[in-house]
Amino acid sequence: MKHLNLKVKVWRQKNASAEGGLVEYEARNIPEDASFLEMLDILNEQLQEKGEPAIAFDHDCREGICGMCSLSINGIPHGPSATTTCQLYMRHFKDGETIFIEPFRARAFPVLRDLMVDRSAFDRIQQAGGYITARTGSAQDANAILIPKPAADKAMEAAACIGCGACVAACPNGSAMLFVGAKATHLNTLPQGQPERNQRTLAMVRKMDAEGFGNCSNHYECEAVCPANIPLTVISQLNRDFVKAAVSESVQ
Amino acid sequence: MKFLASFYGSSIGKKWVVALTGLMLVGYVVGHLVGNLQIFAGPEQINQYAAMLHSMPKALWVIRAVLIAGLFLHVFTTLKLAAENKAAKARQNERRASTAPKPAKKTMVLSGLVLLSFIVYHLLHFTVRSTDPRFHSLPRGEHDVHTMVILGFQNPLVSGFYLLSVFLLCMHLSHGLQSVLQTLGINSKSLRDTLNKGGQTVSWILFAGYASIPVAVLLNKLTVVAP
Numbered sequence: 001m002k003h004l005n006l007k008v009k010v011w012r013q014k015n016a017s018a019e020g021g022l023v024e025y026e027a028r029n030i031p032e033d034a035s036f037l038e039m040l041d042i043l044n045e046q047l048q049e050k051g052e053p054a055i056a057f058d059h060d061c062r063e064g065i066c067g068m069c070s071l072s073i074n075g076i077p078h079g080p081s082a083t084t085t086c087q088l089y090m091r092h093f094k095d096g097e098t099i100f101i102e103p104f105r106a107r108a109f110p111v112l113r114d115l116m117v118d119r120s121a122f123d124r125i126q127q128a129g130g131y132i133t134a135r136t137g138s139a140q141d142a143n144a145i146l147i148p149k150p151a152a153d154k155a156m157e158a159a160a161c162i163g164c165g166a167c168v169a170a171c172p173n174g175s176a177m178l179f180v181g182a183k184a185t186h187l188n189t190l191p192q193g194q195p196e197r198n199q200r201t202l203a204m205v206r207k208m209d210a211e212g213f214g215n216c217s218n219h220y221e222c223e224a225v226c227p228a229n230i231p232l233t234v235i236s237q238l239n240r241d242f243v244k245a246a247v248s249e250s251v252q
Numbered sequence: 253m254k255f256l257a258s259f260y261g262s263s264i265g266k267k268w269v270v271a272l273t274g275l276m277l278v279g280y281v282v283g284h285l286v287g288n289l290q291i292f293a294g295p296e297q298i299n300q301y302a303a304m305l306h307s308m309p310k311a312l313w314v315i316r317a318v319l320i321a322g323l324f325l326h327v328f329t330t331l332k333l334a335a336e337n338k339a340a341k342a343r344q345n346e347r348r349a350s351t352a353p354k355p356a357k358k359t360m361v362l363s364g365l366v367l368l369s370f371i372v373y374h375l376l377h378f379t380v381r382s383t384d385p386r387f388h389s390l391p392r393g394e395h396d397v398h399t400m401v402i403l404g405f406q407n408p409l410v411s412g413f414y415l416l417s418v419f420l421l422c423m424h425l426s427h428g429l430q431s432v433l434q435t436l437g438i439n440s441k442s443l444r445d446t447l448n449k450g451g452q453t454v455s456w457i458l459f460a461g462y463a464s465i466p467v468a469v470l471l472n473k474l475t476v477v478a479p
Contacts, residue, residue, distance in 0.1 A: 009346075022346055075349030100347035107340050170351065173337035175263075205264055214340030215263040215333045217360070218431040224351035233439055240437025242264045250255035 002032045004090055007098040008043065010055055016112050022100070032091040036079060037062060037069060039090055040101075056114040062086040064227065067162030070169070071115055072102045077166035077225045084164060084227045104165050106174035108212045119165045121211040122179060126163075129203035130183045132192050151189050158186040160228040167222035167230075173214030178222040180208050181234035188241055198245035205242050263336075264435075266329050271435040273326035274428055280319055281421070285461045292468070295398035295477050302397040327368060334361050356427040363420040370417035377404060391479045402476050405469035414466050422459035426452045 006027045013020025027043045034042065037059050044054040060068035064087040073079030079088045093099060101115065109117040147155075161182035168176050184201055187193030193200070216235060223232045259265035287305075290298040305312055356363075373383075378400065381387040386403055390396035405411045429451030433439055439447060468474040 011345075072345050072347075075345060075347040076351060100345075102345040102347065105341070105343060105345050107342055172341065174340035175337070205262060209261075209263050212340060213263075214337040215267060216435075217267075217333065217337065217357075218427070218434050219357050220352045221350060231441060232434070233441055233444065236434045236437045236439035239264055239267070239435055242262070243268060243437070246255070246259055246262070246265070 002091075004030045004032055004093060004095045004097075006030060006039075006093065006096070009098060009100050010115070011102045011111075012055070012114055013111055014113065016110055016118075020111065020114075022102075030090055032089070034090050035062065036071070036073065036085050036088040036090065056112075056116050058116050059086060065162060067164035070104045070117060070119075070164060070166070072100075072104060072169055074100050075102075077104060077169040078164075078227055082227065082229075084162075087227075104169035106165075106168045106171075106213070108174065108176070109165060109168060117165075119163075121213070122163050122165060122176070124211065125176070125180060125204050125207045126183060128207035129196070129200035130187070131200075132187060132196060134192075145191050147191060151191075155186050155189040158182045158189065158230065158234050161186070161226075161230050162228050164227065166225045166227060168213065170221040170225040171214065171216075172219055172221065173217055175216045175222075176208050176211075176213040177216040177235045177238065178226065178230055178232065180204050181232075181238040182228075182230045184241060185234040185237045188237070197241070198248055201238070201241045201245045202249060205238070263333075266333055267435045269325055269329045270333065271432040273322040273329075274432050275436075276322045277319070277326060278425065278429065278432075281425075281458060285458060288465060289461060291398060291401060291465060291474065295392065295396070295479075298397050299392060299395050303395045306395065323368075323371070327364065330361065330364065354427065356423045360424060360427060363424045366420050367417060367424065370413065370420075373413070374417075377410070399476050401465065402469050402474055405466040408470065411466035411470055415463055418459055418462040421462075422455040425455040425458065429454060 004027075007024060008027050009022045009024050011020055012023045025043060025047070027039060028046065030039050030042055037057070040055060040057055047054055058068050058070050060066045062069070064084045067084075069078075069085040071078070071085045073085065073088070078085050080092050081088050103109075103111050103115045103117050104119075105117075108121045109119055112118050159182075161179060163179060163183075165179070167178035168174055171178075184204055187200060188197050220232055223230065260269065287298075287301055290301050377383050378387075381400075384404065387400050390399050392399065405414070430439075430448045433447050433451075465474070
């Protein structure tokens, strides 16, 4: 197996209130079949051997489905391949290359330490309206509610969002419209989501604004980096649903 | 009132204001071009058109007031959005890369502000007529637009700034038209490419139309006709 020697410039920051900065390290002997996160694991072992503190970064399933890994790699959230950072392999890089590794950046995503950012603003948007209300107890028959195939496909496509926040990091405005669009479209498209449709849309958009995300100005950088291929049409759907909901709220 | 305040207070509400006023201004840009192109049909045609517009001063001033209010809202709201966006991305990474770059997108505020300065100059030039003393004694009287426009564009500096401005306008629209539709919620997977290409085509047709007049004057294809 081929091995790589790399220079990495990593954002180091002691805690949320400390000033951070880029620090250069040599990552030696990295197998090209290692994932990007495994490269950081190897680098951390090398750092710990020297008695230096390990680089803190977010990770969990390492299978591309949990949305926990992040990192802006050479300026692109999740780096050069169309997947999550955990599914990015070192064979995408050249021996001797310098790689910039920085946190997902936005006011609504404060850096906690090194490359870890606080993305709980997404959780609070979900709690504001990204759910349906259902009674507890025995579930009704699965086929009792008919769902047209196009609606099921559209909802499924939007539901693929893993909430990683790459859209916010890629957006020059730090806007969360692709995330909120995906989460709202997912439920607003299904029959089960209709009773709370307007309430959901208003609550999620208002929470998004209150959390300090920017405004969408249709740059579409979000769609280009999304590891779940969420289309930007979820944003136009959200724009439409929000105004419908705002008008109907005002005439109630 | 409460509805308007909460609507304008939201991110999507402000975007709708920019989109709707933008759409109205595009409507004016199309209408203005239809008026302007009559210059190729000779002095009678375009001067008659100008006299017709001025024969209904009330309607003219209502349209002017609506356009100015729309322009003000469009610019003011965009600057507010841009300031909020800057604050939402206060800190930038050292290394930045764009995966969907397009110069028109990145320069919307800049092209808009240059256009704003052009609009002020253009109004002083041809509407208020305070920049060129010749426009106060036109051979066919006050509504001799034909002579006025040709005299104006014979100055290469005036034509140059005009061409630059209409180029920026159409660059602004090449992103703006599909952006308006996306913001108003008129987009889908099947429509997307058509709307995108349609917006760009309309923009560059508008550019060709507007640019044709100063170019024709500079090439001596359009000349002053003695009464």
